[in-house]
Amino acid sequence: MDIKIIRNESPAQLPDENALGFGEIFTDHMFVADYDDASGWHDFRIVPYGPISLSPAAAVFHYGAEVFEGLKAYRTPDGGVQLFRPMENGLRLARSCERIGIPAFPAEDTVRAVEELVRLDSRWVPGKDGTSLYIRPFVFSTDENLSLHGVHRAMYVIVCSPSGIYFGLDPVKIMLETEDVRAVRGGTGEAKCGGNYAASNRAADRAAELGYTQVLWLDGVERKYIEEVGAMNVMFKISSKVVTPKLTGSILPGITRKSCIELIRSWGIEVEERLLSIDELVEAAESGALEEAWGCGTAAVISPIGQFCYLGKEHVINDMKTGELSKRLFDELTGIQYGKRPDPFGWTVRL
């Protein structure tokens, strides 16, 4: 892959690191590539960040063929910049493309493109505690044709956004969703696609109206087994063991989830990847066996859950305090990501 670089001749002023939100400001450049059946993926380029022009007939607007990724670049104490497991994102993006019928972009090329882009915009990687450069690769169909005929033209774009802390370590209140489902087995739950988010909007709005931060999703078939929390994977500490829903096809295989499992096992704590019913969770909460709960994902890293509401009843977890294991995971993961702790697993890639 040969990447052509067209530099931004009027680079923007860097934002105040103390006032960074999430995904609101974008860097000077973006990566773009095009696909069509005749040429495959081609015209790899890094260009000034700006609007993209699409036909109103572009298939993405009508039939929703879109997939995305999310990863971060971190500023290390010595002033360097590093990525966390970027190949995992590259591989997952290729798998998501495959599920949606979009021609896959090779994982190595995603990593290369991210590296080149972040190198060029490295002054945008903030250094303040808890901040990072959020990287958003996304692929969508651009066929100018309203008939349904597969994806024959597509575009791949990567944008970067200096970002602050997403949730923080204060436990949040969540609500069990019993009406809507996010995804079903055989559907697109395990692909990171925009459509899954569209399916989640209504429940998320309802939960927010009632004062909850996130929705806890149940499986779409039996409405019985716990799947994810908001747009994060979810873990519970029950009777000294960690339990997390197994990947059945409707759950997004999170890289933070995978890293948490590897870390927890390396600490000699048992992790069970299995079906966990809402009845078992309620019972564990009532008996006191439920010690901790947290969501995990790239944006928030670890987001402790302090309370969940099911069928109108509130269940408090760990007195609404951040649990010991949640805190340990957060410290270890961020320690590795920011290059402040040793990286025995070889997860980080220095630029």
Ligand SMILES: *Cc1c(COP(=O)(O)O)cnc(C)c1O
């Ligand atoms: C991205 C995402 C996650 C978390 O994945 P990470 O690789 O850990 O960031 C979990 N659930 C959903 C639905 C997601 O889109």
